Amino acid sequence: MTSVATSVEEALTRARDPAAYVCDERNREIRICGGSACHSSGRMAVVAAFTEEVARRGLTEAVRVVETGCHGFCEQGPIVTLWPEGTFYPRVKPDDVPQIVEAGVVNGGVYERRLYKDPVTKDRVALEKDIAFYREQGRRVLALNGRIDPYSIDDYLSHGGYRALAKVLSDDEPDDVIGLIADSGLRGRGGAGFSTGAKWRLTRQAPGEIKYVICNADEGDPGAFMDRSVLEGNPHSVVEGLIIAAFAIAAGTAAAEGYIYVRAEYQFAVERLRRALVQARERGLLGEDILGSGFAFDIHISQGAGAFVCGEETALMASIEGRRGMPRTRPPYPAVSGLFGQPTNINNVETYANVPWIVTHGADAFTAEGTARSKGTKIFSLTGKVANGGLVEVPMGTTLRNVIFDIGGGMLPGRTFKAVQLGGPSGGCLPASQLDEPIDYESLVAAGAMMGSGGMVVVDDATCMVDFARFFLQFTAEESCGKCVPCRVGIGQLVSILDAICAGEGELADLDRLERLARIVKASSLCGLGQTAPNPVLSSLAYFRDEFVEHIVAKRCRAVVCRDLVAYRIIPDKCTGCRRCVQVCPTGAITGPRAETHNLDPRKCIKCRSCYEVCSFDAIAGDAIVIESMGEHRG
Amino acid sequence: MAAARPTSPPAARPRSATPDPWAAIMRGFAGVPSDLVPVLQRTQETLGYLSPEALDRIARWLRLSGNEVFGVATFYAQFRFTPPGRHRLRVCLGTACHVKGGVQMLDTVERRLGAGAGETTADGEYDVERVACLGCCALAPVVTLDDDVHGQMSVLKLQELLDAGAPRDAGTGEAERSR
Numbered sequence: 001m002t003s004v005a006t007s008v009e010e011a012l013t014r015a016r017d018p019a020a021y022v023c024d025e026r027n028r029e030i031r032i033c034g035g036s037a038c039h040s041s042g043r044m045a046v047v048a049a050f051t052e053e054v055a056r057r058g059l060t061e062a063v064r065v066v067e068t069g070c071h072g073f074c075e076q077g078p079i080v081t082l083w084p085e086g087t088f089y090p091r092v093k094p095d096d097v098p099q100i101v102e103a104g105v106v107n108g109g110v111y112e113r114r115l116y117k118d119p120v121t122k123d124r125v126a127l128e129k130d131i132a133f134y135r136e137q138g139r140r141v142l143a144l145n146g147r148i149d150p151y152s153i154d155d156y157l158s159h160g161g162y163r164a165l166a167k168v169l170s171d172d173e174p175d176d177v178i179g180l181i182a183d184s185g186l187r188g189r190g191g192a193g194f195s196t197g198a199k200w201r202l203t204r205q206a207p208g209e210i211k212y213v214i215c216n217a218d219e220g221d222p223g224a225f226m227d228r229s230v231l232e233g234n235p236h237s238v239v240e241g242l243i244i245a246a247f248a249i250a251a252g253t254a255a256a257e258g259y260i261y262v263r264a265e266y267q268f269a270v271e272r273l274r275r276a277l278v279q280a281r282e283r284g285l286l287g288e289d290i291l292g293s294g295f296a297f298d299i300h301i302s303q304g305a306g307a308f309v310c311g312e313e314t315a316l317m318a319s320i321e322g323r324r325g326m327p328r329t330r331p332p333y334p335a336v337s338g339l340f341g342q343p344t345n346i347n348n349v350e351t352y353a354n355v356p357w358i359v360t361h362g363a364d365a366f367t368a369e370g371t372a373r374s375k376g377t378k379i380f381s382l383t384g385k386v387a388n389g390g391l392v393e394v395p396m397g398t399t400l401r402n403v404i405f406d407i408g409g410g411m412l413p414g415r416t417f418k419a420v421q422l423g424g425p426s427g428g429c430l431p432a433s434q435l436d437e438p439i440d441y442e443s444l445v446a447a448g449a450m451m452g453s454g455g456m457v458v459v460d461d462a463t464c465m466v467d468f469a470r471f472f473l474q475f476t477a478e479e480s481c482g483k484c485v486p487c488r489v490g491i492g493q494l495v496s497i498l499d500a501i502c503a504g505e506g507e508l509a510d511l512d513r514l515e516r517l518a519r520i521v522k523a524s525s526l527c528g529l530g531q532t533a534p535n536p537v538l539s540s541l542a543y544f545r546d547e548f549v550e551h552i553v554a555k556r557c558r559a560v561v562c563r564d565l566v567a568y569r570i571i572p573d574k575c576t577g578c579r580r581c582v583q584v585c586p587t588g589a590i591t592g593p594r595a596e597t598h599n600l601d602p603r604k605c606i607k608c609r610s611c612y613e614v615c616s617f618d619a620i621a622g623d624a625i626v627i628e629s630m631g632e633h634r635g
Numbered sequence: 636m637a638a639a640r641p642t643s644p645p646a647a648r649p650r651s652a653t654p655d656p657w658a659a660i661m662r663g664f665a666g667v668p669s670d671l672v673p674v675l676q677r678t679q680e681t682l683g684y685l686s687p688e689a690l691d692r693i694a695r696w697l698r699l700s701g702n703e704v705f706g707v708a709t710f711y712a713q714f715r716f717t718p719p720g721r722h723r724l725r726v727c728l729g730t731a732c733h734v735k736g737g738v739q740m741l742d743t744v745e746r747r748l749g750a751g752a753g754e755t756t757a758d759g760e761y762d763v764e765r766v767a768c769l770g771c772c773a774l775a776p777v778v779t780l781d782d783d784v785h786g787q788m789s790v791l792k793l794q795e796l797l798d799a800g801a802p803r804d805a806g807t808g809e810a811e812r813s814r
Contacts (some may be wrong), residue, residue, distance in 0.1 A: 035774070039788060040769075040777070050778075075773040077773070136797040220767070222728075225730050266770075302672075303676060305675070307711050319672060320669070321668075322669040323671075323707060324706060324707050324710040327708065384772075385734065389773045449777050457730045459734055471733050584794075610790050610794070617791075
């Protein structure tokens with residue numbers, strides 16, 4: 001055993017390119033966020049500007065300009081951090097670059113004007129670690145996100161990457177690894193929360209010639225980008241977790257083969273994963289004889305083709321097999337008969353990314369964070385009407401209030417919190433009274449939502465809960481694969497009822513119909529999609545029933561969202577007759593000569609919002625056009 | 636307006652210029668049924684869309700029935716069966732975009748271009764798509780024109796964008812614009 005251990009250890013040392021850059025926290029580095037959101041806010045120009053500026057000053061040797069994975073504070077992109085100090089610069093424009101380099105690199109200080117400004121205290125905060133958004137988090141899976149170059153296996157290796165794999169291959173029996181994962185209490189991060197150790201054990205015990213290990217990266221929930229960020233920022237952590245899983249499940253009993261099923265829309269993630277797999281093969285970390293241990297395993301990338309239902313494990317496997325991604329009944333569970341009829345283990349991205357950490361630090365260290373039944377940390381994508389949106393990793397058991405108000409900075413100015421939606425189209429909305437719920441699998445389900453994969457959308461008083469529930473059901477209705485009747489027909493019916501309520505044509509009996517039908521769909525659908533699709537309407541009815549009633553009885557939408565229940569109106573006292581709204585109105589609904597109060601003909605108005613926007617931003621008086629619920633403030 | 640441009644028949648956006656695209660499409664595949672989805676993906680990438688002839692050819696090659704191939708192809712949202720327009724306009728209606736007014740963006744597009752989600756404008760200039768989430772929720776509501784992401788859109792900003800028209804040869808993958 002000792003000789004194997006030594007040789008694996010040596011093989012890992014050899015896997016590093018001796019000429020490669022060595023990551024060291026004392027090095028001078030300029031790290032630019034290469035996540036998708038920062039890309040959208042203009043990262044490429046910023047990267048070019050830094051590279052040029054550093055070269056212009058002859059600093060190319062002394063400073064590393066590196067594009068990293070997602071820093072998480074997406075609201076503030078493009079994000080640049082300067083190391084070793086850890087200075088944080090949000091919303092960097094190419095024009096800021098010379099001053100940042102001058103102040104930060106040449107003079108070793110900070111460029112005060114571009115530092116982050118705390119929205120509450122209004123103070124400038126220099127260091128990333130002192131910003132409330134980061135200070136309150138516990139980053140474990142995301143520890144290297146924003147630190148390393150995702151295209152470089154050497155960066156990952158120099159941070160101790162693949163050390164967990166080497167340890168497992170040299171010291172452990174497969175059953176020990178399964179025991180360790182089971183002891184850690186790790187549960188599936190994709191939403192259902194099944195014990196990962198138990199799943200691995202079932203797959204190991206099932207007879208089969210080949211064992212498949214699949215990583216589910218078909219992150220389909222709108223508003224969720226946790227898995228994408230992990231894949232984009234630190235792809236090797238997922239690859240390492242997958243290899244360890246394959247060893248634990250198959251070594252000594254069967255051949256092993258891996259798949260990563262990733263959405264085709266995630267081009268950056270696919271590109272970085274491809275690169276990671278090529279590098280891992282080149283360095284002997286994947287393939288015939290991994291690190292000289294004799295264990296053989298390789299991973300394929302399978303790109304999803306745009307079907308939400310393929311996040312369901314049996315549908316996902318059908319899709320890899322080249323068929324329509326339709327779920328089937330279980331049992332048999334994939335652990336017994338999965339991909340191509342062989343025992344198959346499916347976990348989600350974040351689950352695999354936790355595995356190397358657990359192997360390195362041990363089960364006890366992992367269980368030190370969390371609640372009685374939910375251990376470790378969880379990543380959330382915090383979006384919607386919250387001040388500081390982005391990627392958040394917190395210990396299980398953190399309260400929703402802590403995440404939304406301390407990390408997320410609370411609501412936008414002048415707005416009040418209405419609800420937080422957890423778990424995407426399968427989840428539910430929780431009101432303010434539930435904000436002190438600790439985040440764990442059981443308590444969220446008890447409250448009427450679910451952990452889901454980690455989408456957390458905050459909404460305020462300008463969001464209509466009826467319309468919001470309808471939004472999720474429209475989504476699942478469209479994504480239903482059509483195989484079973486309750487889901488195919490039932491969800492469509494739920495949408496029709498909600499349509500009527502939003503249009504002011506509902507009746508009170510509709511609320512009972514909704515509830516009854518929702519329960520039927522939940523109880524009788526074939527797969528998780530249908531079984532959870534009614535959750536948004538059920539939780540909204542439980543906590544926000546008064547809004548439904550108001551739509552039906554008073555024909556009023558208090559959030560001024562439902563188009564059939566709102567009207568546009570010109571306030572005569574405010575209108576200066578600047579004709580800006582007349583020019584933008586596409587239907588000629590607004591008329592009036594210059595310098596006289598304009599007239600809005602509600603019969604011609606299509607409620608397109610153009611006049612409202614132009615009046616708010618461009619018009620001379622401003623705010624002379626209001627959108628209001630029907631039946632109030634007439635005249 | 637886009638309609639004022641000189642129009643020519645909508646052309647596919649081929650990635651490779653090899654004489655026989657099928658050699659490139661078939662490269663590296665074993666030709667077994669489980670290759671179907673990746674084969675369809677590469678075919679669309681190469682030819683721009685899945686024509687009846689292409690589907691037929693794939694069926695014969697993978698020894699599947701035409702029905703099976705068509706059934707799988709129509710199941711997945713990624714595949715299209717008509718030639719693509721010159722520019723790809725995507726309106727995000729993910730959760731974050733929805734609560735920040737994404738529906739108004741789609742309505743504006745439909746009103747201005749006369750083509751709704753899933754349609755191509757009559758002049759072949761724009762494909763209009765609605766997508767469930769583009770993953771830059773912090774910038775909601777988001778519209779993308781080819782590879783340019785336009786965040787924090789409003790009805791008026793979107794109208795300006797559409798009136799300006801898409802730049803010729805946009806969408807090299809490197810171009811970016813932030814508003």
